[in-house]
Amino acid sequence: MRKTIFFAGIDPSIAYEVWPFLLHLYPFDSTFEQREQIRHNKYLHYQKIRARREAPINDPEQLQFFHDVEAIIEKDVVRTDRSHPYFKGDDNPNLRIMKEILMNYAAYCPTMGYNQGMSDLLAPILTIIQNESDAFWCFVGLMNRTIFISTPTDDVMEKQLRYLRKLLLLMLPSFYEHCVKLSDGLDLLFAHRWILLYFKREFPER
Structure with missing residues (x-):
């Protein structure tokens, strides 16, 4: 399936349905009911990640880590694909969603944290998926296969x-x-x- 899509491509109108399979959110052999359950479970997991990140931090090193990560992410988000209609405008809520996903990814995978360029990889996922939790897990699936995650x-x-x-x-x-x-x-x-x-x-x- 992946090879077929690689060479033939997919119709843009169904990209939001196909990408979650390609980015390891859903198994290819899953049923509709199974996918709905996966989405629900992943949504709950995502909310736990967010809650853990937003909880008070007492460790000075961890506090500094998130301070540094947030500073870099804020600079990158406002420069990423701003000509794209999905991210145009200074008060665009999609910029906040991009920042949230990247901050939550840093909390989910602190050994990786955030590196410049990750926003470039997240942007097309977010424009296609247009759902914060689903986009996060698709981004996780992509990052697990990138050079960013390697040592x-x-x-x-x-x-x-x-x-x-x-x-x-x-x-x-x-x-x-x-x-x-x-x-x-x-x-x-x-x-x-x-x-x-x-x-x-x-x-x-x-």
Whole structure:
């Protein structure tokens, strides 16, 4: 199913129904009743995450953690996809929802917290799903498969760069040779954002 969708795409009118399957909110073999139960359980779980985050914090380190995370998220949210109708306007409530999801994700996965670029990955999910709890869990499903969630020892970025080097050698040998001549050319620093954000900023939405 994933392979078919990858090559053929999906009709935009049913994206909000299909993405939760692709992003691991629902199993592909689940029934309608099972999916409704999953949604309900995930909603309750999400409310517990929010309540835990909003509860008084006595630990100074944890308090500083959320203070720092919130400062970064607030800066990123107001710069993310603001030309998109879903996020236009200074008083747009969807900006608050994006911030809430990112803050709750930091509480849900404190080892990851928040890194710049995560708002770029959340934005298209939120515009399609348009439900805070469902969008959060779809975002969790996506993040579990991204380089953000890997550790330095996982070497995921370097693995992707190795694939890219092989493609360059095969498809653009002259450019590959040019990179070889540069001291750090084969580090392909220009491609790190492509890989990290799945080309989110390189290809416009249709």
